[in-house]
Amino acid sequence: MANPIHQFEITPIIPIHIGDLDLSFTNSALFMTVAVALSFAFFWVATRRVAVIPGRLQSIAELLYSFIANMIRDNAGKDGMKYFPFVLTLFLYVALGNMLGLLPYSFTFTSHILVTAALALVIFVGVTILGFARHGMGYFRMFFPEGAPLLTAPMLIPIEIISYLSRPFSLSVRLFANMTVGHIMLKVLAGFIISLGVFGIVPFAAVVGVTMLEIMIALIQAYVFTILTCIYLHDALHMH
Amino acid sequence: MPQFDPSSFASQLFWLIVTFTALFMIVWRFAIPRIGDVMDQRQKMVDDDLERAAQFKAEAESAIATYEKALAEARAQARAVLKESEASLQETQEARQREVSARLAEEIKNGEARIAKARDEALDSLADIAADTAAAAAEKVAGIRPAPDETRKAVAATLEKRAN
Structure with missing residues (x-):
């Protein structure tokens, strides 16, 4: 049976070394590029002939646009619309990374903790800077909910600080773990198909089912990643 | 797990930054403006159409109001004309009635006079006949022939007695 971890191996395609740094164009970078190229191709074709009465592809593009726009409006408020390009990019990047990874022989770049952690950190740092820029030192009030009895402060403040600081971890680990576990499960189940011979039909059916589940998870995780970003944005813009 | 192998981190981070920025x-410079513009345009078109519809509705309502006002005026005018003609009609009718009743009264008076005359004449001749x-x-029963003056006197006396 093939090693189920093997699919996460990063292999260079075009080796690039700058000094001691290894910036090789790898299979991970390849699928990142494919995701960007696909997005660009989609938007280019969808908006090639924009019309007031949209065609099929334009409708999909508009659906995506209003889906994310509504998500920001509902969760971060109207002034969150300034960050619309970033949030839309984030959703597309994560959703495409998750979905492309489901293709056989492909690579899931969102299954790597470094990628999810980098995205989560950018969001965390960005949102924190935004909060302090908007509310000054008042942003520290985030750590003590309004109306709570003063006596509970020694307990509440550490809890709030921990919960705030754990945001990037939960954000990155959730996506990374979901993608990694899903792909390991698929690989292990698929490995049984050949070794069980005729009875391989049972794991085969399971693989079909899990694949559908994984498609759903790929989209849901992208959605969760994006909507949490919107909620953090809301906290930074309006506090609680 | 390859996920925790730091040797690939630099490359992953580099390409993540490059592709995410791209x-x-x-999204920022190409997709959002093109999709947003057409959606704004559509929204504007819908808003314009709605506004035009509201304007037309207001116009129709004002036309209805004008029409109803004209209708009410015409009704009032018709009522006035009707009232006026009724009054004049009644006046002429009354005048004619007065004229007719005057004539009738005169004729009745004439008739009564004629009747009274005829009756007097009849009563006069009745005395002669009597x-x-x-x-x-008297001639047939008693064989006497009274003088005309005497019979006339006797009849007149009897009539007078009866009348009393």
């Missing part, structure tokens, strides 16, 4: 630029009849009856 996608951000595509006198003649009495004379004829």
Whole structure:
């Protein structure tokens, strides 16, 4: 049976070394590029002939646009619309990374903790800077909910600080773990198909089912990643 | 797990930044303006159409109001004309009635006078007839022939007695 971890191996395609740094164009970078190229191709074709009465592809593009726009409006408020390009990019990047990874022989770049952690950190740092820029030192009030009895402060403040600081971890680990576990499960189940011979039909059916589940998870995780970003944005813009 | 192998971190981070920035630029500078513009345009068109519809509705309502006002005026005018003609009609009718009743009264008066005259004449001749009849009856019954003056006197006396 093939090693189920093997699919996460990063292999260079075009080796690039700058000094001691290894910036090789790898299979991970390849699928990142494919995701960007696909997005660009989609938007280019969808908006090639924009019309007031949209065609099929334009409708999909508009659906995506209003889906994310509504998500920001509902969760971060109207002034969150300034960050619309970033949030839309984030959703597309994560959703495409998750979905492309489901293709056989492909690579899931969102299954790597470094990628999810980098995205989560950018969001965390960005949102924190935004909060302090908007509310000054008042942003520290985030750590003590309004109306709570003063006596509970020694307990509440550490809890709030921990919960705030754990945001990037939960954000990155959730996506990374979901993608990694899903792909390991698929690989292990698929490995049984050949070794069980005729009875391989049972794991085969399971693989079909899990694949559908994984498609759903790929989209849901992208959605969760994006909507949490919107909620953090809301906290930074309006506090609680 | 390859996920925790730091040797690939630099490459992953580098390409993440490059591709994410590229996608951000595509979304920010290319996709959002093109999709947003057409959606704004559509929204504007819908709003314009709605506004025009509201304007037409207001126009129709004002036209209805004008029409109803004109209708009410025409009704009032018709009522006034009707009232006026009714009044004049009644006036002429009354005048004619007065004229007719005056004529009738005159004719009745004339008639009554004629009737009274005829009756007087009849009563006068009745006395003559009674006198003649009495004379004829006296001749047949008693064989006497009273003088015309006497019979006439007797009839007049009897009539007077009866009238009392």
